Amino acid sequence: MAQPLRFLARAPRSRFGRVVKWVFWIVALAPPLLMMATCGGLARFVLSEDEEVAAGALMFGTGLLGILWAIWLLGTPIMAILALLTRGKQLVIEQPPP
Numbered sequence: 001m002a003q004p005l006r007f008l009a010r011a012p013r014s015r016f017g018r019v020v021k022w023v024f025w026i027v028a029l030a031p032p033l034l035m036m037a038t039c040g041g042l043a044r045f046v047l048s049e050d051e052e053v054a055a056g057a058l059m060f061g062t063g064l065l066g067i068l069w070a071i072w073l074l075g076t077p078i079m080a081i082l083a084l085l086t087r088g089k090q091l092v093i094e095q096p097p098p
Helices: 015-046 051-085
Strands: 005-010 090-095
Touching: 015 051
Parallel strands: none
Antiparallel strands: 005 090
């Protein structure tokens, strides 16, 4: 007697699950891109001949990079756990034996 064929599949994510997944990708990708843009954009001000402008740019850049690092390092694991928890249910589909 033949055994029935069993397939494992996942149900689609809910609307909330899709939103969480998109927020995860935004939190994972946006901060590194903004960090690179900050470093590239501040170079002109940091290398300025005016010492006050250079010091202000360094303080602004340091603060902004610290905030971006915190968002990235704290947000990515939290959003990853939420994205895993909002996956669709696992379904077992059985096909009768041939």
